[in-house]
Amino acid sequence: MNKNKLIGLILWLLFSIIAVPAQEHEGEKAAIKKLLNLAVVDFGEAKYDSALDYSKQALVSSFAIDDNLLIAQSYNTIGAILNECSETDKAIEFYNKALIYNKKVNNDKMFNWIYSNLGSVYYFNDIDVAKGINYYKKALHYALKIKDTLQIRYTKLNLASAYFAIDQFDLGNQEIKDIKEQILAGEDEEAKMSLYLLLGIYSSNNNEKEKGEAYFLTAKQIAKKNGFDAFLVNIYENFVRHYKKHNDKVKTKLYQQKLDSLDNIVYSEEKINNLKKAANQIELQEYKMQLEKIESENEKHQKSLKESKLVVILFIIILIILLLLLLTLYKNVKLREQANQELLLANEALKEAKEKAEEASRLKSQFVSTITHELRTPLYGVIGITNIITDEHRELANSPHLKSLKFSAKYLLSLVNDILQINKIEEKRVVLENLIFNLTDEITTIQNSVEYIAEKNNDKLIIEIDTAIPEFLIGDKLRLSQIIMNLVSNALKFTKNGEVALTADLKKVVDKIYYIEFKVKDTGIGIAKEDQDKIFDKFVQIERKEEDYQGTGLGLAIVSRLVQLFDSEIHLESEENVGTTFSFTIGFEYDEEKSKEIINNIEVDLSDSHLYNILVVEDNKINQMVTKKIIQSSNMTCTIVDDGYAAIVALERERFDLILMDINMPLINGFETTRKIREKGIEIPIIALTAFDKQEVTEEAISAGMNDIMVKPFEPSKLFQVISNNVKNRESVD
Numbered sequence: 001m002n003k004n005k006l007i008g009l010i011l012w013l014l015f016s017i018i019a020v021p022a023q024e025h026e027g028e029k030a031a032i033k034k035l036l037n038l039a040v041v042d043f044g045e046a047k048y049d050s051a052l053d054y055s056k057q058a059l060v061s062s063f064a065i066d067d068n069l070l071i072a073q074s075y076n077t078i079g080a081i082l083n084e085c086s087e088t089d090k091a092i093e094f095y096n097k098a099l100i101y102n103k104k105v106n107n108d109k110m111f112n113w114i115y116s117n118l119g120s121v122y123y124f125n126d127i128d129v130a131k132g133i134n135y136y137k138k139a140l141h142y143a144l145k146i147k148d149t150l151q152i153r154y155t156k157l158n159l160a161s162a163y164f165a166i167d168q169f170d171l172g173n174q175e176i177k178d179i180k181e182q183i184l185a186g187e188d189e190e191a192k193m194s195l196y197l198l199l200g201i202y203s204s205n206n207n208e209k210e211k212g213e214a215y216f217l218t219a220k221q222i223a224k225k226n227g228f229d230a231f232l233v234n235i236y237e238n239f240v241r242h243y244k245k246h247n248d249k250v251k252t253k254l255y256q257q258k259l260d261s262l263d264n265i266v267y268s269e270e271k272i273n274n275l276k277k278a279a280n281q282i283e284l285q286e287y288k289m290q291l292e293k294i295e296s297e298n299e300k301h302q303k304s305l306k307e308s309k310l311v312v313i314l315f316i317i318i319l320i321i322l323l324l325l326l327l328t329l330y331k332n333v334k335l336r337e338q339a340n341q342e343l344l345l346a347n348e349a350l351k352e353a354k355e356k357a358e359e360a361s362r363l364k365s366q367f368v369s370t371i372t373h374e375l376r377t378p379l380y381g382v383i384g385i386t387n388i389i390t391d392e393h394r395e396l397a398n399s400p401h402l403k404s405l406k407f408s409a410k411y412l413l414s415l416v417n418d419i420l421q422i423n424k425i426e427e428k429r430v431v432l433e434n435l436i437f438n439l440t441d442e443i444t445t446i447q448n449s450v451e452y453i454a455e456k457n458n459d460k461l462i463i464e465i466d467t468a469i470p471e472f473l474i475g476d477k478l479r480l481s482q483i484i485m486n487l488v489s490n491a492l493k494f495t496k497n498g499e500v501a502l503t504a505d506l507k508k509v510v511d512k513i514y515y516i517e518f519k520v521k522d523t524g525i526g527i528a529k530e531d532q533d534k535i536f537d538k539f540v541q542i543e544r545k546e547e548d549y550q551g552t553g554l555g556l557a558i559v560s561r562l563v564q565l566f567d568s569e570i571h572l573e574s575e576e577n578v579g580t581t582f583s584f585t586i587g588f589e590y591d592e593e594k595s596k597e598i599i600n601n602i603e604v605d606l607s608d609s610h611l612y613n614i615l616v617v618e619d620n621k622i623n624q625m626v627t628k629k630i631i632q633s634s635n636m637t638c639t640i641v642d643d644g645y646a647a648i649v650a651l652e653r654e655r656f657d658l659i660l661m662d663i664n665m666p667l668i669n670g671f672e673t674t675r676k677i678r679e680k681g682i683e684i685p686i687i688a689l690t691a692f693d694k695q696e697v698t699e700e701a702i703s704a705g706m707n708d709i710m711v712k713p714f715e716p717s718k719l720f721q722v723i724s725n726n727v728k729n730r731e732s733v734d
Contacts, residue, residue, distance in 0.1 A: 025065040032061045032070050039077050043084070046229050052081045069110065072102040076114055083117065088125045095121065112142035112151055116158065123162045133162045150188070153179045157194050164201055173202055190231075193222035197235060204242045212242055233262055378622075432565055436595055437477035439504065439516075440465055446485050447502075453492040454500070461492070462501040469506050469516060472595040473588040479562050480586065486555040487520040487582050494580075495524030513587040520583075526576040535572070536560040612657040612727055614638040617647040617673065618689070619665045623712070627660065627689070630716045636723075644673025651677065656684055657727050661706070663690040663697060671704040678705040685726035 035058040042051035059074035075098035083091035095118050102110045116139040123132030136159045143151035156175040163172030176198055183191045200215030216239055223231045236259035243252040447463055454461045484502065491500040500522045507515045527535060536556050559582075563570045566586045574580040614631050616638050618624045624640050631638045639654065641647050643665055650656075659677075663670035674686050688701050688709045701709055707726050710719060 025067070028061060028065045029067065029070065032058045032067075032074075035061070036073060036077055039081070043081060045227070048081050048085055052078065055081065068101045068104040069107055072098045072105070072107070072110055072114070075101065076110070076117060079121075080117055083121050083124070086125065088121055088127065091121050092118070108142045108146045109148065109151075112139050112146070112148070112155075115139035115142065116151075116155055119158060119162070123158075123165065129162055129166050133159065136162060149182070153183060153188075153191055154194075157191065157198065160198050161194075161201075164198070164205075169202060169205055172198070176202070189222050189226050190228065193219045193226075193228065193231060196222070197231075197238065200242070201238060204238075204245060209242075209246045216242060229262065233259065236262065432476040432479060434474050434589070435477055436472050436474050438471060439469060439473055440471075442477055442481050443484065443502065443504070446481060446488060449485065450489050450492055453489060457492060457496045459492050459495050459497070460499045461488075462499060464501065464503040466503075466505045466516075469504060470514065470590045470592075473514065473590055474594065475586070475588040476566075479565065483559050483562050483584070484518065484520070486559045490555055491520050491522035491524065491580065491582075495522040498523035498579075500524075507585060510587075512589050512591055514590050515585055515587045517583060517585045519581060521579065521581040523579040526578050526580055527572070527574040528576055532572055532574060536570075612636045612723060613655065614723070615647060615650055615654075615656040615659045616640045617644060617659065617665070617670065618662045619643060620662070623662075630719060633716065634720050644668035644670070644676070647673055648676060648680075651680075651682060651684070658723055659684055659686045660689050660710075661686050663688055663692065663701075671700055671706075674701075674704040674706050683730070685730050687722060687726065 035054045039051040039054035039058070042048070042054065055074055055077040059071065059078065062070035062074050075094045079091045079094035079098060082088075082094065095114055098110075098114050102114060115135045119132040119135035119139060121132070122128045122135065136155055140152065140155045140159070143155050156179050160172040160175040163169070163175065176195070180195065183195050186192075196215045196219040200212045200219060202212075203215060204212035216235060220232070220235050220239075222228070223235055236255050239255040240252055240259060243249075243255065443463060443465065447461060450461070453459075488500065488502055500520070503519045503521075505517045505519075507517045509515070536559075560570055563584050563586075568584050568586050570582060570584040572580070572582055614636055616624065616627050616631070618627060618640065619642050628638055628640055639650060639656070641650055645668060647659070647661075661670040661674060665673075668676075670688060670690075677684075677686065685707045686705065688697065688706050689712060690697055690709065691712045694709050694711050698709060708722055710722060
């Protein structure tokens with residue numbers, strides 16, 4: 001025996017009874033549990049031969065009802081008894097059998113007990129203490145999993161004892177510290193006895209003779225008081241070891257005599273022989289049960305074989321039929337293989353065509369992006385210079401030439417935007433937004449924008465809005481405005497000396513969704529029946545006699561696709577020389593509480609203009625001039641540089657409130673320039689000025705460290721608002 005062991009510390013507990021669900025064989029299960037309980041009692045009284053006999057009976061009965069959990073418990077009980085009597089090989093064999101059957105039912109408590117017992121075998125018998133500790137740790141895992149405080153305490157006591165056995169006293173003492181207070185506060189006498197014995201071993205090892213002796217005496221008193229004879233053997237062993245360590249020969253001899261006397265009683269040769277016989281009987285009983293099981297299965301098989309003769313005959317008939325079907329199937333497979341080969345070739349051709357189409361789509365998107373950028377850049381200069389001339393030369397404010405120039409530039413810009421818009425819709429890059437808006441305000445803005453077309457064609461524009469429509473709605477106001485703007489401007493363009501009516505009527509309310517029908521009705525030239533099916537196609541322009549109406553033919557195509565985004569459809573009624581009516585219905589959310597909250601959270605800047613110093617990074621000379629004029633018109637100052645490197649030098653020499661950064665520049669682009677500025681720790685707001693579509697550059701702009709994006713050309717008021725917001729946000733952070 002190893003010097004620190006607690007023989008049989010918790011074996012009796014680890015093979016006590018788990019409650020078995022009584023769904024069938026209730027009487028048999030109750031009898032088996034009774035047998036196992038009797039085995040537990042006899043084991044506690046060191047009556048190992050009778051305990052083994054009860055366990056054997058329980059095992060036979062468990063096999064009879066094919067109950068895996070009870071079989072596992074019986075094997076575990078037998079293993080514990082054999083281990084206690086130093087039959088270690090047999091004990092390990094039975095514990096492993098217990099594991100096999102418990103894995104069929106996955107009972108966590110049973111796993112805890114079996115792994116604890118395996119730990120005890122390897123530790124108590126000096127087979128492999130480290131392996132024993134690993135088994136104890138597995139047992140502790142299951143004890144913690146099922147939150148069994150009693151099992152946790154006993155497993156930690158066993159771990160402490162094992163650590164002491166390999167002279168890892170600090171690790172063992174830590175396990176004791178975790179449970180010491182709980183054990184002393186409880187009423188479990190065996191746990192207290194084990195704790196005092198371990199404390200005695202720890203004190204003895206630390207050369208605390210009196211303290212260790214006191215702990216051993218307390219453990220002995222508890223063992224005698226409760227009849228723990230098996231534990232007395234281990235207590236006497238530790239007394240002998242303790243007095244030898246401290247050179248007390250008299251007491252060493254006294255406790256050695258007590259140990260020998262008790263050892264002969266507990267572990268008598270007759271008992272050991274009886275156990276060996278019983279173990280052999282159990283193995284024979286196992287083989288017998290397995291043989292009976294095989295014979296029973298064989299009888300069933302023979303009976304089944306006789307009954308299946310008819311089935312065999314039928315099977316042969318069916319097999320012949322199946323062979324005929326197989327032959328037919330083979331022919332069909334050959335035909336199918338040929339068809340599949342043709343399909344594969346067709347599929348390859350389709351795949352190649354798909355790849356070409358995808359490449360064409362990518363090139364188209366790239367072309368649209370490039371062409372819109374290249375057109376917006378000079379348009380920014382044209383519109384900006386037109387505004388500069390108008391501001392500097394008031395006498396030319398009413399010049400028809402300037403007005404024509406500005407109109408042509410804006411018209412070209414609208415064509416560019418139409419091309420970009422239809423491309424984004426087709427690539428499904430348009431996502432509807434949910435913003436609060438006032439429908440009357442939006443329609444009034446559209447009315448003001450198209451007033452010049454009405455005046456030019458001598459048309460009367462009539463607006464009628466249902467008063468039942470709430471003041472504030474929630475939805476994508478920008479897309480709605482695009483739809484109405486296209487339809488109204490189209491109606492005015494094809495109507496002369498007539499009327500165009502825009503109406504909005506509330507049709508129904510479902511929950512919080514208000515469905516509004518919009519109609520745009522004109523008294524214009526109308527659309528022929530044969531042309532009505534194709535007017536929503538791209539780049540389609542219906543011949544209009546001698547009139548020149550211009551346009552790309554994208555307006556109605558955009559309208560149709562935007563209406564579809566709202567899960568709606570547009571309807572057309574038209575008659576030549578009478579007029580045309582377009583109608584569609586869209587549902588918008590109305591939530592009074594949400595509207596109030598959004599309105600209350602809108603920040604309104606009523607402060608005076610500030611004098612900001614702006615750094616403009618722009619390589620295009622015309623755009624430099626336009627941007628500088630826009631900034632200076634608002635009493636701000638600006639410095640202009642041609643590239644990103646010059647911008648970095650300017651930032652080192654002068655303080656700026658904000659940077660307007662062009663993206664597409666030679667030497668170093670706006671993104672890379674921004675990254676270099678941020679790497680220097682400069683936190684000045686940087687606004688991207690670009691002719692690219694905002695969605696194309698947003699992700700890279702944010703990752704580079706830019707604060708906002710302005711798409712050229714833009715309204716000066718919008719630029720001032722963005723500058724003011726970003727500078728104030730920066731100041732609030734500082």
